[in-house]
Amino acid sequence: MTATNDLLVDLQGIGKRYTRGVHVVTVLDNLDLRVARGEFVALMGPSGSGKSTLLNLIGGLDSPDAGRVLIDGRDIAHYTDRQLTAWRAAYVGFVFQSYNLLPTLTAQ
Numbered sequence: 001m002t003a004t005n006d007l008l009v010d011l012q013g014i015g016k017r018y019t020r021g022v023h024v025v026t027v028l029d030n031l032d033l034r035v036a037r038g039e040f041v042a043l044m045g046p047s048g049s050g051k052s053t054l055l056n057l058i059g060g061l062d063s064p065d066a067g068r069v070l071i072d073g074r075d076i077a078h079y080t081d082r083q084l085t086a087w088r089a090a091y092v093g094f095v096f097q098s099y100n101l102l103p104t105l106t107a108q
Contacts, residue, residue: 008072009035009058015066016053027053031067059092060084 014031017024027050035041043051056062057069060076069077076087 005073006036007034007070008037009033010070011057011067012070013067014057014064014069016057016064059094060088
């Protein structure tokens with residue numbers, strides 16, 4: 001067992017659902033995940049298994065429907081949009097699978 005102060009990521013009872021029309025899709029259900037500082041982790045699974053949802057929660061791009069998202073001891077699950085923006089600017093970097101460019105803007 002890893003000591004609490006050695007945890008970089010500590011997800012506790014995470015639940016995440018999406019609504020598609022009248023259907024509710026449960027992506028994550030009571031998920032616990034602990035990643036120690038300096039530990040390397042690979043997320044693997046089939047399409048639709050929740051990998052991107054999990055990374056979005058850890059990176060503060062999305063919030064859980066249930067549970068706690070503790071990153072370096074900070075519970076970011078309840079941060080305001082302004083707090084999340086400042087936190088991401090200071091601590092998180094993303095390389096997206098798709099480019100997420102604005103089609104109306106050019107490099108120039």
